[in-house]
Amino acid sequence: MTKLTVIHMDQGDRLLLYQLFWHYYRGDLMKLTTIDWANLAELLRTMTVLCESEFGNQAITKFDEVSEETLESFVFDYNRLFVGPNRLHASPYESTYSNFEGTIMQQETIKVRNFYHYEGLQVADEGQYPDDHIQYELEFICYLLNQNEKGPDLKLFLENHFFKWVDKHCERIEEHSQNQLTLAFAYLLKEFLQLEKIIIEGGEPNVN
Amino acid sequence: MLTENFSRRTFLKGSASLSALLGLGVATSQAPKGLIPKAQAKSNGKVEQFYNACPRNCYDTCSIVTTVEDGRITFITGNEKNTYTKGRLCVKGNTYPRVVYSPDRIKYPMRQKGRGSGNWERISWDEAYTIIAKKILAIKKEYGSTLPICLNKYSGNFNILNYATEGMLSSIGYTTRAQGTPCDPAGSDAQGFDMGAPYNNDPEQFLDADYIILWGANPAWTSAHSMYFIEQAKERGTKLVVIDPLITQTASKADEYIQVKASTDGALALGMIRYILDHQLYDKNWVSQNSIGFNEFFSYVKKNITVEWAAEKTGVPKPVIERIAREYATAKPANIWIGFGMQRHVNGGAMVRAIDALAAITGNIGKKGGGVNYIGEETWGFNYSTMGFGAPEGSGGEADRYVNMNNFGAQVLDANDPPIKMMWIACRNPMAQDPEPTVVKKAFDQMDLIVTADLYMNKTVEYSDIVLPVTTPFESVGVNVSYWHYWMNVNEQAIKPLYETKSDLEIAMGLSKKLNQLKPGSCTFPVTGDPLDWVEKEMNDDIKALFNVKSWDDLRKNGGTAKANESITVAWKDLKFRTPSGKYEFYSKTAAEYGHHPLPIFTEEYKAPKEYPIRCMSPHWKFGIHSQFQHQDWLMAIQAHPFLEIHPDLAKKKSIRDQDMVKIINETGYMTLPAKITKMVPADTVVMYEGWWKGVNYTENFTVKALQEDMGEHLKGQRGIAFHDNFVNIEKA
Known part of the structure; x- marks a missing residue:
């Protein structure tokens, strides 16, 4: 894991990464080709701090080396981890980590919902999909990150929610992943989370 | 969607657009819509209550009161307005919020x-x-x-x-x-031949019973709400007798437990009948006014059945049979509950007919608090309007x-x-x-x-x-x-x-x-x-x-709950049976038409083959209904793995100790699972509870042959399976 204490990562990069994860957890990346993945690797290589970190580098290498075989089993592994129909190996819902019963739609979910409401937002199908699915949390983070004046709110959301459970989520993926791409995303997310923690907790990030 | 807008804005100024790079079209995604501006009228903290019904295949079919806060279930409990549910759910029912909110539900096609x-x-x-x-x-x-x-x-x-x-x-x-x-085919046919239909008294009438026999039923596990009425009846002095090959949790609550050899319950009933007839304890008026074929049945019993024979057949001592027969015949009213498990034998239907006959000759049928209670369908007369549209024109085939x-x-x-x-x-x-x-x-x-x-x-x-x-x-x-x-x-x-x-x-x-x-x-x-x-x-x-x-x-x-009119809660109160004769039929021509003896005679049990001498029964498990609730980690936390119950004498003979892995095998299949040594099962029988499949690559049915029960075609279209006539051998694995 990175040992850097001063992080040079501009807001555009941060937003791009959050957005990348947002797309990933929406299931938008299931049909990319090996060329697309190589392009993504190239883009990520422009972020020095990421390349120089252990897991960031491993993730980028995995994107670069995606095989057809990996692409074939990607969706199956993704569903095994996050979607179903079997028992989920790495639930994408915050409350399943933070609630003592490990279920969805708990008080912890309502706290996330209230945060959205406070910012004037809500899940489109509120009540049908748990508000604390990582996809919504990522979208919310992008929304806050995109507005400079929302810095304190973003910090609060990350510290009270996203940072609290996503490490554990990544651990479960690492434990159960059977595919290089799902593993690469776990590595990338894990590393990015560390960088974000330093940026958020270590004061002002270097914003262009 | 919010992000679409801000992403364009951000990346236009940057060097690369992720969307352009990866050719992402949001419209093609299967993902639900994202965040939207909050609706004006939204308010948190709204609390509502709803009525729900537990729809599982369970006697108790509870009325549930569900508390919903902010659109999510926060509490459920039994409906107090339903005097059977009585404001309480069972251990399985109480896990429902977890059934709804487990992250492991199937979510999408x-x-x-x-x-x-x-x-x-x-x-x-x-x-x-x-x-x-x-x-x-x-x-x-x-x-x-x-x-x-x-x-x-x-x-x-x-x-x-x-x-x-x-x-x-x-x-x-x-x-x-x-x-x-x-579930019930042989027993239902039996009651169909005897009375025209299976029809049980309201279980709340256990309170009105003077004597209760639970015959092969284990409501402490399978009908928790009925146990309340049974326990209350006991408090009032009603004697509770449990007849079962297994020492069930219900048996542990009985005034008297009678261990009968599996699949010989018919012999026990007939032995009791012989005693009752010999001692003139039967209800002469009832049988003469309300039945046909009593004399033929009487002759059959006199000629073929003795209490000594029944004692030998069933393993129940003669004095016990006599005493239970006397107690049952003289209690007014006396109530019998026949469990479904009791009829899962090749002679299951015949056994139920014999028990029915016991209730009939003592005049316990048609009485509040009495009855020979098995199952009923009097309240199921809905329109079933979803089923009535019929085949489209031009459908091939005829039916x-x-x-x-x-x-x-x-x-x-x-x-x-x-x-x-x-x-x-x-x-x-x-x-x-x-x-x-x-x-x-x-x-x-x-x-x-x-x-x-x-x-x-x-x-x-x-x-x-x-x-x-x-x-x-x-x-x-x-x-x-x-x-x-x-x-x-x-x-x-x-x-x-x-x-x-x-x-x-x-x-x-x-x-x-x-x-x-x-x-x-x-x-x-x-x-x-x-x-x-x-x-x-x-x-x-x-x-x-x-x-x-x-x-x-x-x-x-x-x-959210209503009880049927009292007119139907006492089965056969009007003593108008739905048989061809309109009477209780000890002699059933309909039974004969289906290839059975017209009388409720003794029928031999299935005999264990030499190489597979041990009976393996698969009764219901207390924390599941068939294969349901296995996904419930709360319930699995109590007992996460199937096991085989073995009597210490049998275990000793096979050199098996508690928790040893045991291989259970017959000509149909085999499986290996841990032993639990217990005196709750007889020495010639092992028990593996029904419905286990999670986390193992077998089910209790791996050794179960499709061996038919004796009845079922008449009312259910098909015979059932003699699940409890499953004979196996065991060895230490």
Whole structure:
């Protein structure tokens, strides 16, 4: 894991990464080709701090080396981890980590919902999909990150929610992943989370 | 969607747009809509209450009060207005919020690439309907009918609206149906021959009984709410006798427990009858006025039955038989509850007829607090309007074809004209519940398409091509009644259906819509409809009068639960039996027509083969209903793995110690599981509880042959399975 204490990562990069994860957890990346993945690797290589970190580098290498075989089993592994129909190996819902019963739609979910409401937002199908699915949390983070004046709110959301459970989520993926791409995303997310923690907790990030 | 806007803005100024780079079109995604501006009127902290009905295949069929806060269930409890539920749920019922909110529910329609591979991909409902509808139409074209399509649906959800699945299949043409029931067929036929129908007294009348015999029933585990009335009766001085081969938890609460050799209960009843006849303890008036064939039966008993013989046959000492017979015959009224397990033998129907005869000769039938209580269906007279649309014009074939649900695999494989090529499975888990699962798997292998609608992954979903996610009771509307108590329970929609789940009724409408799009007129099932209208349509004048309600909605507004009129809660109160003679038939010509002896005679039990001398019984487990609730980690936390109960004497003989792994084997199959040494089972019997499938690669049915019970065709269309005549051998693994 990175040992850097001063992080040079501009807001555009941060937003791009959050957005990348947002797309990933929406299931938008299931049909990319090996060329697309190589392009993504190239883009990520422009972020020095990421390349120089252990897991960031491993993730980028995995994107670069995606095989057809990996692409074939990607969706199956993704569903095994996050979607179903079997028992989920790495639930994408915050409350399943933070609630003592490990279920969805708990008080912890309502706290996330209230945060959205406070910012004037809500899940489109509120009540049908748990508000604390990582996809919504990522979208919310992008929304806050995109507005400079929302810095304190973003910090609060990350510290009270996203940072609290996503490490554990990544651990479960690492434990159960059977595919290089799902593993690469776990590595990338894990590393990015560390960088974000330093940026958020270590004061002002270097914003262009 | 918010992010679409801000992403464009951000990346236009940057060097690369992620969307452009990866060619991402948000519109193509299966993801739900994202965040939107908050609706103005939203307010948190709203608390509501709804009435729900537990729809499981359970005597108790509880009325539930559900508390919903901010659109999510925060608490459930039993409805106090229902005097049977009495404000309490059972251990399984109390886990319902977890059933709804486990992250492991099936959330989306999914397709498996390679049956059993575990490689699942998400598909939309439209894709699912299209794949299924095209297959149905292709089958109809190739075979000239829809008979190659087989429905296997049963008791996973007894909401009346769930019969929409049967209705949907009927609406595409004539199909093949898994017919019969694994539950009660032999006993129901027996009561059908004796009285015209199975019909039980209201279980709340245990309070009115002077004497109770629980005969092969274990309500402490399987009908917790009945136990309240039984315990209360005991408090008032009613004697409770439990007759069972196993020392069940119910037996532990009895005043007297009688351990009978399995499958000899008929002999015990006949021995008691002999004593009662010899001592003139029978109700001469009752039999002369209300029965036919008593003299023939009397002669049969005098000629063939002695108490000594019964004692030897059953293992119950003669003085005990005599005393129980005397006590039972002289108590007024005396109540017998026959459990379903007792009739899961090759002579199950004959045994139930013998017990019925015991109740009849003592005049206990038609009496409040008495009765020979097994099962009933007096409150089930709904319209079943989801089932009435009929085959479309031009359907090939003349009628549905039936295969026996209890020998499903073999009969599916045998069906050749035309062969079965597609299966629709709902409210059922045949891979875990059927005998001879390897044969069932072979039948599955023959299918072009297997569609299963379910809540959770199970053995059957694992081996399906398409799984459709279904709603829990809390996410759909309905109405439920019991085959035991006399209440009707409203089921309201308490919360939005989670994810993309749909009820069986919505699935039926959706599939019909797709079929009619692809080929107009190919399905007669309505393509739209409000479930609230559908449920209201179930209520006819008779049902409304019986429960004294104006409508479903009226009941919803007034307590959510209603009890049937007292006129029907005492079975056979008017002593007008539904037999051909209108009387209780000790001598049943109908029985003879079905190939049985017309009298309730003794029928021999199944004999253990030499190489497999140990009986393996598979009674219900206390924390599950059949294969349901296995996904519940709370319940699995109490006991996570199946085990084999073995008597210490048998264990010693086989050099097996507690927790040793034991191999259980017969000609049908084998499995290996840990031993639990206990005196609760007889020395010639082992017990493996029913419904285990999770976390192991076997089920209790691995050694169960499709050995038939003696009865079932008359009222259930098919005979049942003699699940408890499963003979095995065991050895230390």
